[in-house]
Amino acid sequence: MTLFDDLQRLLGVDQVQDSAQAEAFLRDRHGRFVGRVAAAVHPRDTAEVAAVVRLCGRHAAPIVVQGGNTGLMGAATPDASGRAVLLLLDRLNRVRQIDTDNDTLTVEAGCILQQVQEAARAAGRLFPLSLGAEGSCTLGGNLGTNAGGVAVLRYGNARELTLGLEVVTADGQVWDGLRGLRKDNTGYDLRDLFIGSEGTLGIITAATLKLFPLPAGQCTAFLAFASLARAVAFLSHARRGFGAGLTAFELLSVDCLRLLREQFPASPLPFPDLEQPWYALLELSDHQDEAHARALFEQVLGDALENDLLVDARIAASLAQGEALWRLRETMSDAQKRAGQNMKHDISVPVSRIVEFVESTDALLQRHFPGVRNYTFGHLGDGNLHYNVAHAPGRSVAEHMADYAALSRLVHDSAHAHGGSISAEHGIGQRKRDLLARYKSPVELELMRRIKQALDPRGLLNPGKVLPEASA
Numbered sequence: 157m158t159l160f161d162d163l164q165r166l167l168g169v170d171q172v173q174d175s176a177q178a179e180a181f182l183r184d185r186h187g188r189f190v191g192r193v194a195a196a197v198h199p200r201d202t203a204e205v206a207a208v209v210r211l212c213g214r215h216a217a218p219i220v221v222q223g224g225n226t227g228l229m230g231a232a233t234p235d236a237s238g239r240a241v242l243l244l245l246d247r248l249n250r251v252r253q254i255d256t257d258n259d260t261l262t263v264e265a266g267c268i269l270q271q272v273q274e275a276a277r278a279a280g281r282l283f284p285l286s287l288g289a290e291g292s293c294t295l296g297g298n299l300g301t302n303a304g305g306v307a308v309l310r311y312g313n314a315r316e317l318t319l320g321l322e323v324v325t326a327d328g329q330v331w332d333g334l335r336g337l338r339k340d341n342t343g344y345d346l347r348d349l350f351i352g353s354e355g356t357l358g359i360i361t362a363a364t365l366k367l368f369p370l371p372a373g374q375c376t377a378f379l380a381f382a383s384l385a386r387a388v389a390f391l392s393h394a395r396r397g398f399g400a401g402l403t404a405f406e407l408l409s410v411d412c413l414r415l416l417r418e419q420f421p422a423s424p425l426p427f428p429d430l431e432q433p434w435y436a437l438l439e440l441s442d443h444q445d446e447a448h449a450r451a452l453f454e455q456v457l458g459d460a461l462e463n464d465l466l467v468d469a470r471i472a473a474s475l476a477q478g479e480a481l482w483r484l485r486e487t488m489s490d491a492q493k494r495a496g497q498n499m500k501h502d503i504s505v506p507v508s509r510i511v512e513f514v515e516s517t518d519a520l521l522q523r524h525f526p527g528v529r530n531y532t533f534g535h536l537g538d539g540n541l542h543y544n545v546a547h548a549p550g551r552s553v554a555e556h557m558a559d560y561a562a563l564s565r566l567v568h569d570s571a572h573a574h575g576g577s578i579s580a581e582h583g584i585g586q587r588k589r590d591l592l593a594r595y596k597s598p599v600e601l602e603l604m605r606r607i608k609q610a611l612d613p614r615g616l617l618n619p620g621k622v623l624p625e626a627s628a
């Protein structure tokens with residue numbers, strides 16, 4: 157029996173597709189990586205996932221698990237060998253339990269993030285993980301990449317929002333670690349090891365997540381700054397003024413806003429004249445009420461205006477206006493995708509070194525690649541910038557690609573030299589895999605390899621991702 161026949165026997169004919177039928181899942185969002193598979197399968201529950209993993213083990217077939225395929229590192233795309241089985245968890249989309257006394261929610265990994273947020277809201281609670289792809293990414297992918305997004309500043313990334321996991325191991329056993337405990341010091345933390353491992357250590361099938369109170373009032377504003385240094389100083393001011401109420405602080409350069417206007421002319425900008433170099437989206441969540449939120453918001457913004465931290469502010473007068481401001485921020489990635497020739501750098505540095513990083517890296521790029529354009533935006537409150545770069549107009553795709561590696565090396569070296577990371581929230585996948593050897597110490601890489609060897613000794617889970625070849 158072939159693997160394909162065995163899979164059809166195990167799951168039923170309808171749950172198994174061949175490479176041609178699964179074509180839509182075999183390329184990443186930007187079409188940079190394209191693969192082939194022996195089969196794509198849609199198991200219905202954890203037991204079926206475990207059975208698929210055991211069957212693949214018998215055939216020595218690699219397994220690539222994919223959620224919404226919104227990841228930006230090619231981590232969910234199989235290689236071109238056609239040997240792998242693509243595991244699609246869209247049928248594992250049940251909400252298993254909501255425990256409002258414990259403030260936890262247990263959901264399956266194939267749930268779309270938005271569905272998880274809605275389940276929490278229906279129970280009068282907040283699940284705060286929030287990102288532009290939330291309408292199509294899955295919880296499994298969020299945990300696989302340890303996703304960040306726009307609320308990390310207040311609530312933490314996916315890892316910090318997770319209390320327990322259910323995982324199918326590389327040899328097809330089920331680890332039931334769905335504990336709803338905020339305190340549990342009983343040995344090594346397997347949960348935190350699986351989160352962020354990009355499908356290379358185990359298949360996450362369900363998770364128990366932390367819930368939070370829904371805010372009673374929220375205020376949103378778009379702010380204009382005379383310099384990046386002022387924006388960073390304003391952030392400290394807002395942290396002092398709002399305390400835990402500060403739930404988002406998202407930066408956009410003036411060139412990002414110009415690009416948004418160019419690509420989405422129907423979406424009005426809050427500052428049409430675009431006179432300042434930097435802008436930010438600010439959100440306050442308040443647990444008293446709307447009036448209290450607004451009074452505090454106006455006071456903190458008023459103080460900042462008086463002290464010249466801020467040039468101007470547009471406060472959303474309604475929920476709809478607030479949502480329109482958020483949409484601008486969330487379409488930034490799409491705007492760059494439409495414009496093309498985008499060299500992405502998802503870096504982080506300590507907030508205290510952001511200004512120095514941006515100024516020195518901008519200068520370095522102009523010296524070595526005159527005319528390139530920076531589109532810098534992102535999660536300033538977390539020290540995480542999408543330091544994205546595009547060539548001057550008129551540059552051919554071939555010329556663009558020729559410069560990409562050298563330009564990226566400058567940016568990554570600069571982030572590293574500023575005490576930063578070359579991947580703050582998007583992971584490593586295949587795109588950044590070979591960079592790890594340059595930025596991680598041999599000791600750290602060796603420990604990572606030993607973990608992989610211990611949990612997946614046959615190397616069948618998502619091969620070719622995250623870990624560079626031993627000689628690299």
Ligand code: FAD
Nearest residue numbers: 223224225226227231288294296297298300304305355360
């Ligand atoms: P996929 O792309 O399908 O997979 C990503 C990785 O997770 C792969 O390695 C895959 O093998 C692994 N994986 C998937 N399911 C499982 C599972 N069940 N068990 C184990 N591993 C698994 N990311 C951020 O962090 N912050 C952002 O603000 C953000 N904004 C985005 C905005 C846009 C418009 C887009 C397109 C992407 C954005 N991303 C962001 C990146 C992406 O959405 C996230 O990484 C998301 O968490 C991926 O989820 P997914 O279900 O699409 O995963």
Ligand code: 2HG
Nearest residue numbers: 288488489500534542544
């Ligand atoms: C965001 O914050 C995402 O919008 C995507 O992380 C970033 O496209 C990008 O570079």
Ligand code: ZN
Nearest residue numbers: 305534542581
């Ligand atoms: Zn981001």
